[in-house]
Amino acid sequence: MKYADYYAALGVERGASADEIKKAYRRLAQKHHPDVSKEPGAEAKFKEIAEAYQTLKDPEKRAAYDALGSRPQGEEFRPPPDWARQHGGAGADAGSAQFSFDEADFADLFSRFGARNGALAGEDFEVPVEISIEDAFRGTTLSLSLSMPEYDASGRVRRVPHTVKARVAPGAVDGQRLRLPGKGGKGRHGGRDGDLYLDISLKPHRLYRATGHDLFLDLPLAPWEAALGATVEIPTLSGPVSLKVPAGTSAARKLRLAGRGLPKPRGGAGDLIAVAQIAVPGELGERERELYQQLAETSEFDPRRHFAAEGT
Amino acid sequence: MNVETEVLWLDEQREVSLRELLDMSGLREAELLELVHSGAIPAHDGPGTDYRFSARLITVARTASRLRDDFELDTRGLSVALRLLERVRALEEEISRLRAELPR
Numbered sequence: 141m142k143y144a145d146y147y148a149a150l151g152v153e154r155g156a157s158a159d160e161i162k163k164a165y166r167r168l169a170q171k172h173h174p175d176v177s178k179e180p181g182a183e184a185k186f187k188e189i190a191e192a193y194q195t196l197k198d199p200e201k202r203a204a205y206d207a208l209g210s211r212p213q214g215e216e217f218r219p220p221p222d223w224a225r226q227h228g229g230a231g232a233d234a235g236s237a238q239f240s241f242d243e244a245d246f247a248d249l250f251s252r253f254g255a256r257n258g259a260l261a262g263e264d265f266e267v268p269v270e271i272s273i274e275d276a277f278r279g280t281t282l283s284l285s286l287s288m289p290e291y292d293a294s295g296r297v298r299r300v301p302h303t304v305k306a307r308v309a310p311g312a313v314d315g316q317r318l319r320l321p322g323k324g325g326k327g328r329h330g331g332r333d334g335d336l337y338l339d340i341s342l343k344p345h346r347l348y349r350a351t352g353h354d355l356f357l358d359l360p361l362a363p364w365e366a367a368l369g370a371t372v373e374i375p376t377l378s379g380p381v382s383l384k385v386p387a388g389t390s391a392a393r394k395l396r397l398a399g400r401g402l403p404k405p406r407g408g409a410g411d412l413i414a415v416a417q418i419a420v421p422g423e424l425g426e427r428e429r430e431l432y433q434q435l436a437e438t439s440e441f442d443p444r445r446h447f448a449a450e451g452t
Numbered sequence: 453m454n455v456e457t458e459v460l461w462l463d464e465q466r467e468v469s470l471r472e473l474l475d476m477s478g479l480r481e482a483e484l485l486e487l488v489h490s491g492a493i494p495a496h497d498g499p500g501t502d503y504r505f506s507a508r509l510i511t512v513a514r515t516a517s518r519l520r521d522d523f524e525l526d527t528r529g530l531s532v533a534l535r536l537l538e539r540v541r542a543l544e545e546e547i548s549r550l551r552a553e554l555p556r
Contacts, residue, residue: 170523173522307459319462337511349552392555406465417555
């Protein structure tokens with residue numbers, strides 16, 4: 141296992157008082173708590189801080205931690221042979237010789253302190269999951285690889301890889317939460333198993349932008365299509381459909397294809413909203429230029445008429 | 453272990469009881485009731501243990517429980533924090549909608 145420098149995580153000296161440790165934790169927690177901070181990596185950072193504080197705030201755990209000595213952060217190490225017996229940490233009952241430290245995390249060493257023999261509920265886990273818009277449309281089966289702590293009868297902990305398969309029916313939206321009862325950490329001494337919570341987000345898509353069950357799609361139109369009207373083919377998640385663009389369509393006009401968005405879990409579906417854009421050729425051929433020139437000379441259309449409105 | 457599992461959607465259409473919300477969030481009954489009375493966690497139906505909650509609020513109640521543990525907040529502090537987080541959530545939803553409407 142890798143040594144974790146809990147004092148460094150909290151930014152305090154090894155001799156810091158309980159009050160200094162608490163203040164340091166509070167200051168860092170407010171900055172990095174995942175419910176407060178949206179910085180990338182906030183969750184991992186907070187986990188490190190919370191893990192350090194859980195051990196250092198408890199005099200018994202702190203003494204056991206200090207007895208491991210000071211090492212560089214992340215250094216590969218094994219606790220001394222009689223450490224667990226002396227300090228009552230993980231593996232104390234079994235004797236550290238048989239305890240597989242290789243299969244445990246550093247934090248697992250301290251998880252057994254204060255454990256009573258009463259029923260202990262398993263830990264809940266929250267896992268972010270990214271799926272594609274196509275998967276949200278069709279439904280998908282997720283295969284999640286998780287590493288969860290498991291305890292044997294004598295309280296020894298080891299990390300066990302788990303694969304959880306979960307069928308997500310069509311209709312998930314960005315921010316959708318799912319609960320998988322009993323798929324979290326195992327309960328101990330008759331306690332219930334923890335739950336697994338999935339926090340779904342949708343991957344950015346080449347064409348569509350999702351909001352709730354609605355999808356937005358940019359619809360580029362040639363100037364003559366926008367002016368004269370046209371029937372254009374629109375890609376939808378269930379295949380192409382024809383859309384009649386009315387004559388006189390300006391940029392930013394929203395053309396709604398009802399029910400062509402993401403399905404709703406209990407029936408119905410959101411809409412696909414095509415947003416008109418006027419696309420102009422980057423380079424004009426000679427004939428094209430002539431025609432545009434003629435149009436410019438003939439047309440009385442003034443798109444900026446409102447600039448000259450009263451009071452300006 | 454490789455078994456396909458039951459999946460529950462935590463959305464407005466599903467409801468949970470007070471007891472279920474307590475079990476899933478780790479909040480104490482007195483705390484949850486105070487959050488209900490302050491309006492930070494909206495409930496419907498009758499009084500006392502007959503309260504019903506939208507399953508979406510499981511996430512909110514779990515957040516409350518986490519904030520209580522991680523910041524040692526009391527229920528009044530939790531109530532303020534939850535209201536602010538709900539405003540942030542609503543604003544983020546609005547921003548996400550506006551962004552979706554903007555052409556690329």
